[in-house]
Amino acid sequence: MKKRTKKIEIMTTDEEYELLLERKTKPRLAEWMRETCLDQKPTKRVSTVDPLLLYELNKIGVNLNQITKKIRHSENNIEWLVEIIHIEQQLASLLENDY
Numbered sequence: 016m017k018k019r020t021k022k023i024e025i026m027t028t029d030e031e032y033e034l035l036l037e038r039k040t041k042p043r044l045a046e047w048m049r050e051t052c053l054d055q056k057p058t059k060r061v062s063t064v065d066p067l068l069l070y071e072l073n074k075i076g077v078n079l080n081q082i083t084k085k086i087r088h089s090e091n092n093i094e095w096l097v098e099i100i101h102i103e104q105q106l107a108s109l110l111e112n113d114y
Contacts, residue, residue, distance in 0.1 A: 071109055078102050 039047035
């Protein structure tokens with residue numbers, strides 16, 4: 016992407032400014048204005064996600080839910096510390112596999 020070096024300033028009333036903020040569909044007003052006024056389309060690429068990665072992330076989420084339940088219903092903190100160590104090991108395994 017080329018670097019933007021030109022700056023455009025416009026004057027609006029408070030009402031016009033509020034209308035622009037209400038109509039924008041992007042987090043930043045300038046981005047929305049460029050897209051709207053210049054017919055620019057977003058250039059984000061959608062990449063595919065490895066199903067194995069999704070599976071592993073789901074397992075981690077399940078473990079986090081289990082930890083939450085154990086913390087709520089347990090007075091013994093060792094149980095949930097063991098679960099945290101298990102999750103840490105799974106994350107390390109994912110990193111070793113270059114995910």
